[in-house]
Amino acid sequence: MKNSKGVVCKRQQLILQYLNEHKTAKVETLSELLNVSPITIRRDLQIFEEKGIVERFYGGATLIEGALGDDPSLSASSRNYIFQKLAIAKKAASIIEDGDTIFMNSSSTALLVLKYLQNKHVIVITNNGKALQVQRDPKVELVLTGGEVYERKQSMVGEFATHILSKVVANKCIMGVSGISTKTGITTSVLQETAVNQMMLKRCSGPVIVVADSSKIGVEHNFISGDLNKISYLITDSGADDKQVEILTEKGIEVITVDPLDAAEINISNNI
Structure with a gap:
């Protein structure tokens, strides 16, 4: 078989x-x-x-030395799944159009999208402090929300961050998740980031693009960021469970699967 x-x-x-x-x-x-x-x-x-x-x-x-990346800021888990993340990020970037204003949350996969936004005049509004370390196209305007820094992820959270987001309308949102399931929707393992994610979803007037490797499909965490009806696209890798993909598709989400090996030839630099 x-x-x-x-x-x-x-x-x-x-x-x-x-x-x-x-x-x-x-x-x-x-x-x-x-x-x-x-x-x-x-x-x-x-x-x-x-x-x-x-x-x-x-x-x-x-x-081959360096083929899987050697950035010490990446966790062991991130190194193991770097090909999935790169392929997912590259696909997400292809949906972004010239002139877009984008919300991007603190997800490591969402952050990688910045690498692939080439030759497009876009504004990226994010609560991810690590975005400052990512090499990006000069046409990409980066705006940080500010706010209290959640040290473990270098994300910006709290009332200040949500207040800034409440004054902006984005026409696309790229959101990474800790888990996504038909029972609880979009979930995160970090309580402090829930309000920021919810505000991004609320203030997005167009498609919400969830980027999540296959290990997060069908998984539930404690803190709910949003319902499935908020999601337009789910981009995941080809390892995603077929049954879970089928159910999510039935819920009206366009599920796009990518082959992680398509990203294997990409040179992973210390600027990831």
Whole structure:
């Protein structure tokens, strides 16, 4: 039986995680760990070689230095899922048009969209303090909300941030989430950011684009940012559960899935 895209994506991500930790991997070792045939592992390694991620040798492969990114500000989880995030961000940027005014919340995936906004005059209003560190096109005007700094994420929260947002109308919103499900809608694990997310949704007059890797689909967290009827697009990776995607589509959300390996050849710099 042919493997589903989700199974293939998950296996390849596990191989990348192994390479990220061990730098070198043997086909026999990976075959035993993942319980698949050596032929399957060789096929995956060939794909990685074509994408410039590994150098193959007889019986295995070695990770090319810097291929998975080495920015110390990225968590281990972010490094493991960097290809999903990059592919999702690139797709989200393609929906943005010249002249747009965009809300962007504190999500790491949403932040990556800034890298792909090229040759478009847009205004990006965000509560993400890390946006100052991202290299961006000179045509992109960046506006920070200000507010109390939530240190763990360097996001700006509180009454000052929500007050500024209440004075603006954006025609698009790019929002990352901790979880999205048919039961609770958009949720976050950070209470302090809930009010900011809610205000962005309220003050957006056009499409809301949720960017979320497949690990967040069907997941629920404690704090609700918004209902599903607020969402126009959900951009996720090809590892997303097919049933969850079907249900979300039935709710009127246009679900766009991307292949994380499409982003593998992108040079990940310290400016992410």
